[in-house]
Amino acid sequence: MSTPIPFSYSKNLDCWVDNEEDIDVILKKSTILNLDINNDIISDISGFNSSVITYPDAQLVPGINGKAIHLVNNESSEVIVHKAMDIEYNDMFNNFTVSFWLRVPKVSASHLEQYGTNEYSIISSMKKYSLSIGSGWSVSLKGNNLIWTLKDSAGEVRQITFRDLSDKFNAYLANKWVFITITNDRLSSANLYINGVLMGSAEITGLGAIREDNNITLKLDRCNNNNQYVSIDKFRIFCKALNPKEIEKLYTSYYL
Structure with missing residues (x-):
């Protein structure tokens, strides 16, 4: 069995693009996964298949431009992306960016009181190497917080x-579409943008190799609120x- 090369390309796409x-x-050149919905079928249109x-x-519900994925809190509300071999991320030096539009319900004071400590x-x-140790990345919600997590194979975490x-709960995230972009430069920091505006960062140079799963799972995992949903x-x-x-261009492109 051959060892996958991180972000190796077989279709003449070079990630080292000229800035x-x-x-x-x-x-376009740097896109390695791009979920699209056509005729009610979710597929990857990046070219890596x-x-x-x-x-x-x-x-499926109305989205920012066409249809969007709508997830509710049960075991069969799930989308799994099995990554093509050419885009397996299995190294400690490769940079990457994750972007998506997100819509969540408004978080009320009573919701925060009951579920505010539940991160999902x-x-x-x-x-997952065991019940307590894993490696990779995740986007999670906790109360009215949005959390980006990177974990290396030694269990070291950056968030x-x-x-x-x-004053108004969810000024950004309250039942409206917001554009999330998370950049990861392994020689400096991870940065979280909302609607093209930098909202937070974390230094990630101390992380080792990130051995992520072959699958990317879109699902409400470990959510205690049976009525919770996201799009x-x-x-x-x-x-x-x-x-x-580039983030600004990507953000505004969805309105053209």
Whole structure:
């Protein structure tokens, strides 16, 4: 069995793009996963053809442009992306970016009181070695917080937490579409952007190899609220840490 090379390309796509190229070209060349919905079928249109399994209770709803994935809190509300061999991330130096549109219900004071300490993932590539040890990355929610987690194979963790603590709960995340972008530069930091604006960062140079799972799972995992739901649209992964201009271009492109 051959050992996968991190982000190796077999279709003449080079992740080491020229930063002087047109931003649209850079975004296209560096896309290694791009979930799209056509004729009610979720598929990867990046050109790498990762396979997608959609479980019965993963619903489709109106999205930012077309239809979006709608997940409720039960075991069969799930979408699994089995990554193509060419995009397996299995190294400690490769940079990457995750982007998607997210819509969640407004978090009330009573909800925070009852469920505010419950953290549950909505998108995850964590590879489980045991019940307590894993490696990879995840996007999770906790109360009215959005959390990005990176964990290396030794169990070392880095997190970014966006605390949406304004006078009105969920000023950003309250039942409306917001654009999430998370860049990861292994030689410096992870950065979390909302609607193109930097909201948080964490230094990640101390992390070792991240041996993530072959699958990316979109699911409400470990959520205690039976009525919870989220909607996710335009989920993409890039094989570089996008810069602010590229993020702005990506964000505005969905309105054109």
